[in-house]
Amino acid sequence: MDALPMTPVEQIKSRLSTADVVGSYIKIVRAGANLKGVCPFHAEKSPSFFVSPARDSWHCFGCGKGGDQFSFVMDMEGVDFKEALEILARKAGVELRTENPKERSERARLFSLLEEAAAWYTGNLAHYPEVVTYLRKRGVAQETIASFQIGYALPVSNGWRAFTEQAIKKGYTPDELIKAGLAIKKGEQNGSASATSLYDRFRNRIMFPIADYNSRIIGFGGRIFPMESGSVSNGEREPAKYINSPQTILYDKSRVLYAFDKAKGAMRKENNCILVEGYMDAIMAHQAGTAYTVAVSGTALTEYQLQALKRLSERISTAFDMDEAGESATRRSIDLALEMGFDVRAITIPGSKDPADLIAEDVSVWTTQVEAADTIVSFFLQKALAKHDPETIGGKQGISKSVLPLIARIPQHVEKAHWVSVVASRLGVREDAVWADLQNIKNTPQTHTSKAEEKETVVPAYRGRAQLLEERLLGMLLAYGLAVPVDVTEDLFSTESARVILRSYRQQKDSKASLESLDPELRSMANKYMLETELAVAKENAPEEVTSCMEALRREALKKHLEKIEGDIRRAEGAGNTQQVSVLIQEFTALSKQLTSL
Template sequence: MGSSVEQIKERLSVNDVVGSYVKLEKAGSNYKARCPFHNEKTPSFFVSPSRGSYYCFGCNAKGDIFSFVEQFEGLDFVGALKVLAQRAGVELVRENPKAKSEKDRLYAVLEVATEFFEKSFTADTEAKEYLAKRGVKEETVKNWRLGFAPDSWRALYDELVKKGFSPDEMIKAGLVKKSDKAGGGFYDMFRGRVMFPIFDSSERVIGFSARILPRLDDGKTGKYINSPETALFNKSRVLYGLNKAKFDIRKRDYSIMVEGQMDLVMSHQAGFTNTVAVSGTALSSDTVSDGAVTNLGLAQRLSNNIILAFDSDEAGFKASGRNAKIALSLGMDVKVAKMPKDDDPADIILRDSEEWKMIIKNSKHVIDFSLETLLEKNLESRKLGMEVQALILPYIKALKSAIDQSHFVTKVSKATAIKEEALWAELKKVVVPETSATPMEQSGVGKTSSTDMNKRSAILKKLLGIILWQEGEAKSTIDPKALRINLQEILGPERFNELFASTLPTKNDIVFEAEMSFQHASNLEPEISELLINLEIETIDVKLSDAIKRVYDTKVGEGNSDDITLVHKLSVRREELKNRRRG
């Protein structure tokens, strides 16, 4: 395995590997980027080709190509090794099966089971006709390794016994069950079903989702059943299809989330290769759980933008709302695709892939979508207020950012003629049910998170570093005195002097980082202008959070019009700065 590692490192440069996940910019002999492991608006993440490593000045993440893939994709070392070996064209030498660990044996038994299901599919006419009728092509069947579990109690069990696997290993992999009857034996978990293998990011099979053949569906057994949770398969850490969608999500900067397996494979077949599915998994309300990256955490690292495209039935509507609130609470930008009545993505794509393309193109932010849908009903004012309270405010409460809450409160007020004071009063009462946190904790209102502190600190460190660096140059490329004045206007003279004095003990390090970041910039002015805008936005965000906290803390009826006016004023200024940044 050691020689394989060396071969991979010889064939893959650190900038090529990291650059396939994040956008890198040349910075002299190195590269820089926004760090994928913490939120930041200005790059503090550096990649050194000569050293074969990366380092983030913001969060101290560091390592080589293996540790990067491990951390980014939530894999163990073997998983990262497999991902990189495939990219490098290096064949990994098979280990002695007897020397494998228990975890390795579980991967092995799932791989053998997948091969068995694939072989069984080729011999079953009914299963092949079912998928062909749904529009699934042979190439797609092979690409996704779709299979068939025979309608037999022990077909898989007998095959795995022949291959040398124990009943205990089969149970731990979620492939068989033991009969509850006295003296009863073992039987297959999946019978008479089309099999959809679920993969981790390195293409290893970790579980299955299975669809019963229509002829065998008696309405008593589930249409779809999924693997139980195992040592390999944790439903909150995997999204069906993410193994194939990850690079296109990164490339297109958004993911499409559908409900079912068929929706997923048909989407990829039609070219929508940035699609993932929730079926067989469970969205987590955190980005990291028990030290491991969750499914939405992985998707968010690839892109913060997501489009929910669930079925138009009641179950799909509820699932869309539930998942939208979870994604919003993680700080993601969530859009919803408007689905035709009684249609699902697989049916639409089979009928006309161009129709599906337009549905995705016309998707809208979940709050805008919900608000427009509500306004189309032309309700009288009292009923409209009740619907806003029930349907719109929970989404606003789920927003991680108090600033975003302020934006949408203003928007809803303008669209419905409901006063902002009334909306804020009702928003206080909303409890988002997905987490056990208090309403204040759920929304993040009034809290200055460590991430927010890190953002401001990183921006300030860069700006102060530029001042110190340029003041020490014989011929400066910008006017450091003017930059000092700009910072004093944003922070206030007293706060600026305090911060400037605090940097002096680490002056050399700060100057070095500024020089590393900006010495090759042909024109520093645009870089500084963006940093100043970002700093003012971050400063406004602190003031907004404090003002909104006071709004929340004030009891209903006690009056807080001054704070609401301040929130409105700060929100307008923030929007002006964002527009200037876009321009």
Template sequence: MVNEEKQIYHCFGCAKGGDVFSFVQEIESMEFREVLKILAEKAGVQLEEFKGGQQAGDNKKRILDALELATKFYETQLVKGPGKEKIMDYLHGRAINDENIQKFRLGYAPAGWDNMLKFLSQRGYSLDEIEKTGLLVKKENGAGYYDRFRDRIMFPVMDIMGKVVGYSARVAPGQDESQAKYINTPESLVYHKSKVLYGLSLAKNEIKQKNYVLLVEGNLDVIASSQAGLGNVVAVSGTALTPDQVIMLKRYSENIAMLFDMDSAGQLAAQKSADLCLQKGVNVKIVTLADGKDAADVAQKNPELLLDAVRKSTPAMEYFFEQALKKHDRNSAEGKRNIAKDVLAHVVHIESQIEKSHWIKKIAHEVDVEEKVVNDVLKTVDSNSGKLTEENLPMAEKSSNFQKRSDILRDSMLGAIMRSAKVWEEIFDKENESEWVGREALISSVLRKGKEANFSFDQMLANIGDNATIERLRKIYFNTEFGFNDGISEYDENDVRQMAQGYIGQYIKELQKERLHSIIKEIEKAERSGDKEVLKKLMGQLTELSQAIK
């Protein structure tokens, strides 16, 4: 119930109520500050306390008014202007009907260098004002401006209240394919691409009603999905999903289903977007389409197929886990390592510790290792990138502050060596008699027992009777994958060989540095005791070792 006279409301269903401010907050899912600005604008009241004061408010209004005029110009050109037929034919060919063309305010920027410049200039806007809308580009020599959008289909980008703040513009059919397919409005006083989502102003109510949002890649995907009966659809419009956008969507629902293109680029974008949602505590699902099609293609040819795919969406972590199991052999050590690697790259982003624990247990069960091993690997993964933090070397554990750097390098080196039977054998043949191998029992054991097991990691573990050593080697084997993974699932022998040789060189140099520090301490001790004979010997060793390190 709304009482206009008293300016209060009350919902008998949910027992919520309040004044005009809380009413708009509830309906529009806005912060109080945003509501205050909107209501003040409607009432013609200037809020001086907000940043920028009167001048900034006036400038913003001029830009918004200019963009509204520009949108009407583009809409008119689509219906009445020259070249309208090819654009309408294209849109109708994509199964976009006239109702949705009007709903999403699609338009056409005609060919020519100064159509918009002249249009807005004739309506009292200065060149400086028009440039601030993002509709003009300054010439390289600085002598004048030209229209940014020429012979392009115009998709207005609107803020949450439906005001046009910018554009995404697609090259018209038949144009030179070498130019950018889509270009967008640059950042401006009113347009911040990290804080807007295409279609949100039209979808927000249905998002709240259905309690989930369908996130797609492009503008046409939004329109086609909407036409297929999905009114809760928004797009990121050519940019990666941002934290601000996730927070904005959470105001309407904490459930997001992602439907990105099925090509490698689309799936990578889906993974990154899902990770961001996991960080923000959002329930995220993945929608998949067969045959590598996108939402617009499916909606055009078989709308029911699109609706069915959305209904069958899979929780993101389950999807990532299933993909890892399909991709790798869970019966081999390498396959187990890769399964853990792929899944933990997403687990690290999960906000809930309970959910993290669930997936750690599931991974441990699937790859048949102790939970502690999986948890130790997880601790080395950077929550921002899904990789090791820069300050940690590849084999560093969370407790690496208590490890010598040579120990960390040793484990990294062994992990790389054990990855490839061919490289393992080469290292054995070349280095087995080297002095540095004999200084560390674990290294000589791996090389010797690797030889006995025909350089098979699984067979070597089967030949080792000590459970503690088995778990230690498993941990080294699993952790090292994160050390040289760079978003690529498989490496050839040259990659592994280069990695192993690099670690060997670093390890030997680190042993030399440790010996150098030890000699310096011995020199200090000899100086205090006055033992000149020992001091002379140590100084010789110091000189020799310093030259070797160089």
């Protein structure tokens, strides 16, 4: 029977090892059977990032990230799995056949057409120095204009079809111009478009190319170039200040953040992302040295956009318009970000200016405000306190209405408890009253959290001694292929993830087969345990260490049981139940002797 053909993922893994991929991004050096380097995902001086060639995996003991070739590229490039697959396929020379060849060819031509458009728009600046003068007056430096490929779409005085005619001369078809969002067909004509039935979508506009996360141009935003007084005839509609490319097979505004491709490296380094509203805001923020800035371009944040940010940064600092008109849309974005576990901050812009105008006026003020960004709950609490009197019932209600919905969406219990305490203190009420109101808030179901994010809770943030012992025991069994002792049972382990890993290894009786049977999250955990073991325990010492770990785990279990009995004794004494106290003391004494004998 013929073997099944390898999948694209299998082909890539057969040609590119994890060490190959990681080594193409960062410097890694030999460390025994493994490789080590400085982690690219968090600031560190001593290397805590390790690659295991034997298991074709990586793990950082500093920040906890880990996985295979694909997860590394996803984190490094800030892309999803599909895009990581495409990047690695190109590196490995693997042809992906998931797309229809005709559709793939069409996408390639549209990318090329959009690059052609960007080059044409930037070339126009040389013939329209007044556009450059306007940009310079707004504070945009010449090198920034070039870096962001800012251009100009010709005015109507040059005709309605200036770029369309240029593109057709280059061999592009009318249908391609429409599909790329660069041209519009006159009227509601049916069938394929002809050259004469089209006109340029963008005219007399300063052009901002919009790139995907791999710096490929997928669309444009166009700002009307300020026209002289009297340039619009009586009765003629004033053109929109901004227009963007329509939805195309390349451009989906719900999945794109302007300047993300330029910001992703700085976002990872700073563990922060500044969110602004407009193209000019983002451009000027980059020019000001805050290169970890992206723009939402007039749309509310979506789950997809936040997931892309989450791969690179745990913090979001918003520099949005917070007036009454803009607050509603902003709050929806903030709610979603809080539910996804972001540390959300608010940057206060003095004088109700746009970030771009503030930076052009005084870049030092912008830098100061960025550094002073307040937590989002504190920001809205201060705003509510300035608007409402906390001494009155109505004021207390107004403040609660503004702040409690935000607190309700914070997933971390400790942080939530902190803000409940703060709000109770500011309102002069008991904390349980705030908790009661918080419980009454009808929270939006947590549908925004992806499965991958839900799985993050599999690994507890705090690792106590018992858990460290469990991980070391599993690591030694898996790393060195040791037989599972009869008295190592699942009830010896405190977490379900550890029990699943033990069960898999016991059933498979082989480390490699066991790892392959686990889901990606548990496989990453098991690889981490094995790497930790290899760094800490020599193979020849492993059997003795296994025995030592088992004894220590039994002691930890007995200590935990004794702590529980202590609590039971206190409660029984408080209830005046002397008979139960006597029974519990006897049990406590017996277990204490057992602990001493171990």
